[in-house]
Amino acid sequence: MSNPSKPVPRAGASGPLDVRIDSKVYRAADGTRLTAIDALAFTAAAGSFTALIGPSGSGKTTTLRIILGLDADYAGHVVLPRPDARVAAVFQEPRLLPWRSVEENVRLALPPDRIGAELGPLFDTLGLADHRTRYPGELSLGLARRAALARAFAVEPDVLLLDEPFVSLDEMTAGRLRVLLAEVWAARPTTALMVTHNLREAVELADRILFLTERPARLRGSVELATPRSGRDAAWREARLREIDAAFPGIL
Amino acid sequence: MPLVMPRSRQQRHGSSAPLTLLSLAALVLVWWAAAAIAHSRVLPPPSAVLEVALADLRSGELPFHLAMTLMRVGLAFAVAMTVGSAAGIALGLNRTADRIFDPWLILFLNVPALVIVVLAYIWFGLNEAAAIGAIAVNKIPNVIVTLREGARALDPALSEMARVYRFGRMKMLRHVVLPQLQPYVAAASRSGLALLWKIALVVELLGRSNGVGFQINLYFQLFDVAGILAYTLAFVGIMLLIEFLLVQPLEARATRWRLRPA
Numbered sequence A: 001m002s003n004p005s006k007p008v009p010r011a012g013a014s015g016p017l018d019v020r021i022d023s024k025v026y027r028a029a030d031g032t033r034l035t036a037i038d039a040l041a042f043t044a045a046a047g048s049f050t051a052l053i054g055p056s057g058s059g060k061t062t063t064l065r066i067i068l069g070l071d072a073d074y075a076g077h078v079v080l081p082r083p084d085a086r087v088a089a090v091f092q093e094p095r096l097l098p099w100r101s102v103e104e105n106v107r108l109a110l111p112p113d114r115i116g117a118e119l120g121p122l123f124d125t126l127g128l129a130d131h132r133t134r135y136p137g138e139l140s141l142g143l144a145r146r147a148a149l150a151r152a153f154a155v156e157p158d159v160l161l162l163d164e165p166f167v168s169l170d171e172m173t174a175g176r177l178r179v180l181l182a183e184v185w186a187a188r189p190t191t192a193l194m195v196t197h198n199l200r201e202a203v204e205l206a207d208r209i210l211f212l213t214e215r216p217a218r219l220r221g222s223v224e225l226a227t228p229r230s231g232r233d234a235a236w237r238e239a240r241l242r243e244i245d246a247a248f249p250g251i252l
Numbered sequence B: 001m002p003l004v005m006p007r008s009r010q011q012r013h014g015s016s017a018p019l020t021l022l023s024l025a026a027l028v029l030v031w032w033a034a035a036a037i038a039h040s041r042v043l044p045p046p047s048a049v050l051e052v053a054l055a056d057l058r059s060g061e062l063p064f065h066l067a068m069t070l071m072r073v074g075l076a077f078a079v080a081m082t083v084g085s086a087a088g089i090a091l092g093l094n095r096t097a098d099r100i101f102d103p104w105l106i107l108f109l110n111v112p113a114l115v116i117v118v119l120a121y122i123w124f125g126l127n128e129a130a131a132i133g134a135i136a137v138n139k140i141p142n143v144i145v146t147l148r149e150g151a152r153a154l155d156p157a158l159s160e161m162a163r164v165y166r167f168g169r170m171k172m173l174r175h176v177v178l179p180q181l182q183p184y185v186a187a188a189s190r191s192g193l194a195l196l197w198k199i200a201l202v203v204e205l206l207g208r209s210n211g212v213g214f215q216i217n218l219y220f221q222l223f224d225v226a227g228i229l230a231y232t233l234a235f236v237g238i239m240l241l242i243e244f245l246l247v248q249p250l251e252a253r254a255t256r257w258r259l260r261p262a
């Protein structure tokens, strides 16, 4: 198994992902203001996997949308690893085009230099090989999530953002998908930021976990997980979970 | 790839076809009986109508006038769908433009077809362009309203996905926007064809020297009901053929992703 803590260097120097949101205020139609994010700053090293954990409504999706460039109405800055960095996202819902097959959905997302790319190994890894020609409406949620993952990895992004990618799946399916995610990510490590409510998930996948406060979001603290993923057995995970629960009560 | 329809749909189509035929046969029968009882020149039996239709078919007159009307309907349809879709999508996506032009739209929706036709002939002359333009203008507000509704209903989640993956304009239009608008385009074209040919007849009656409308006016002056019915039914038949052979298969193709059972 490859060692995920030693990322394969990418062509074209890649820096860290630098995020600093001094404030994000939503204005409702009736004029009321809602401060979603107060002060949130972090950097993610190139090729590292960061998990973002926070209470519901604390501004996690908002943070990802700002990094994705979908929301420019905030104070602060986002510096991507390189000026024209390629960003991919796995949204909270799969967001596939229902009128295009799984393969078409993935291919449509490919940037010009990857058109016609060989996708066989990726589909194989994710167990989608038999579903390439099917429409999203014919897929279970678990399969649709995999297709969304395939799309994100197929573009070979510099930054990968995942917004609770395994939410509302049964624990077994979610567990299998986590293993798949770890696998495709290890094959080509990319700077990843994953929002999750699931501390176990974070302990399994991440190099670092960031904890957010209640809304308006601030950084509550962070935990480094230096052990390579291959060395994270059940005992190790339980020990980390207990440590984290002691340091940040109420999350587990 | 064969088209697999969900069972409910198949059943609906399968069982309704004989019933439709039966119902139409009953209508012809009622007509025949009424004509026999009335025994009048103004209510000819189906056989008399068929006779006129066959005679005009042999002389080539019927196909010629049908073709002229069909040509006008076809061109007006293309113009109305293109202009109406573009304007409708623009208004659906741009709230300011929508607020500015909404009153115009309401106004045009309420101008009677006859007024538009008459004004078109007065302003642009008794020519083909004015005729086709007048037919199209009658339909455009309708298309705008339908497509505006469709553009408003576009899923922002998919647009965001497309932005993240940097879809270009054409890719966005072809793979994200148009498939979502397809049901609205289908609705607009359906109601469009039905409306267009009725207006086309008025246009021909008022200012053209050929077409189904012109012929009906001619037969009206002769008080020849068989002729009127022959031309009307022939054209209705053609519109039904277009619906069954063109519109429905196209629609089935466009929605095949939805019809396949999970």
Ligand SMILES: Nc1ncnc2c1ncn2[C@@H]1O[C@H](COP(=O)(O)OP(=O)(O)OP(=O)(O)O)[C@@H](O)[C@H]1O
Pocket: A026, A027, A028, A034, A036, A054, A055, A056, A057, A058, A059, A060, A061, A062, A063, A215
């Ligand atoms: N478009 C919007 N307009 C107004 N308020 C919004 C908007 N989007 C989000 N909010 C509010 O901002 C806050 C943060 O929302 P966000 O979606 O970022 O939370 P989250 O951490 O992703 O929550 P969850 O874990 O439930 O997904 C919430 O209180 C939400 O109601």
Ligand SMILES: [Mg+2]
Pocket: A060, A061, A062, A092, A163
């Ligand atoms: Mg969220």
